[in-house]
Amino acid sequence: MSPKDIARCVELEQVLFPDDDPWTEVSFRSELAGPHNRYLVARTETGRTVGYCGVALLGTDAHPEAEIHTIGVDPACHRAGIGTLLLLAMLAAAGERGGPVFLEVRTDNAAAIAMYERHGFHIIGLRKNYYQPSGADAYTMRRPALTGSIVSEVLA
Numbered sequence: 001m002s003p004k005d006i007a008r009c010v011e012l013e014q015v016l017f018p019d020d021d022p023w024t025e026v027s028f029r030s031e032l033a034g035p036h037n038r039y040l041v042a043r044t045e046t047g048r049t050v051g052y053c054g055v056a057l058l059g060t061d062a063h064p065e066a067e068i069h070t071i072g073v074d075p076a077c078h079r080a081g082i083g084t085l086l087l088l089a090m091l092a093a094a095g096e097r098g099g100p101v102f103l104e105v106r107t108d109n110a111a112a113i114a115m116y117e118r119h120g121f122h123i124i125g126l127r128k129n130y131y132q133p134s135g136a137d138a139y140t141m142r143r144p145a146l147t148g149s150i151v152s153e154v155l156a
């Protein structure tokens with residue numbers, strides 16, 4: 001993701017997260033400026049941006065961890081594997097340092113939860129009223145650190 005992608009990502013946010021304070025241009029600029037954040041977009045062959053995601057690489061060299069901050073795909077392109085590609089790209093970035101990966105997801109977001117579970121995430125906690133202004137609850141999910149051959153497979 002570069003600054004020129006932000007307007008389109010703001011447009012997608014408003015469609016994808018209408019009830020939960022969708023990110024603004026300021027939010028995306030701040031996230032892009034974070035030195036430990038990795039932001040990516042998915043584009044069609046014609047150059048249209050149809051998805052975006054971001055992960056923060058946190059912790060220390062001895063105890064690294066990562067936190068997925070966002071992921072979204074244009075509803076016109078759902079269920080075509082784009083979300084999976086974005087998620088795998090974030091897991092690959094996290095895998096370069098190692099450590100567990102965390103995220104929050106609305107408890108009623110069955111589609112996203114299914115995708116995360118397919119990629120090794122497990123629910124480890126519940127955060128009441130996490131999303132605003134909807135007041136929706138969130139699960140915290142965690143994917144354990146990968147080791148050995150599993151890392152090679154994810155990065156391949």
Ligand SMILES: CC(C)(COP(=O)(O)OP(=O)(O)OC[C@H]1O[C@@H](n2cnc3c(N)ncnc32)[C@H](O)[C@@H]1OP(=O)(O)O)[C@@H](O)C(=O)NCCC(=O)NCCS
Pocket residue numbers: 016070071072073074077078079080081082083084085104105106109110111112114115116118
């Ligand atoms: C979650 C999201 C990013 C998935 O993107 P996508 O491109 O449709 O995902 P994929 O096509 O790669 O699907 C991956 C898996 O997710 C699950 N999934 C996706 N959509 C689903 C749905 N409507 N119902 C049930 N499972 C679903 C399935 O397990 C799917 O694998 P399968 O198609 O082989 O069964 C997309 O639905 C989205 O943008 N949702 C709104 C934003 C959002 O909720 N982001 C997550 C915030 S935590």
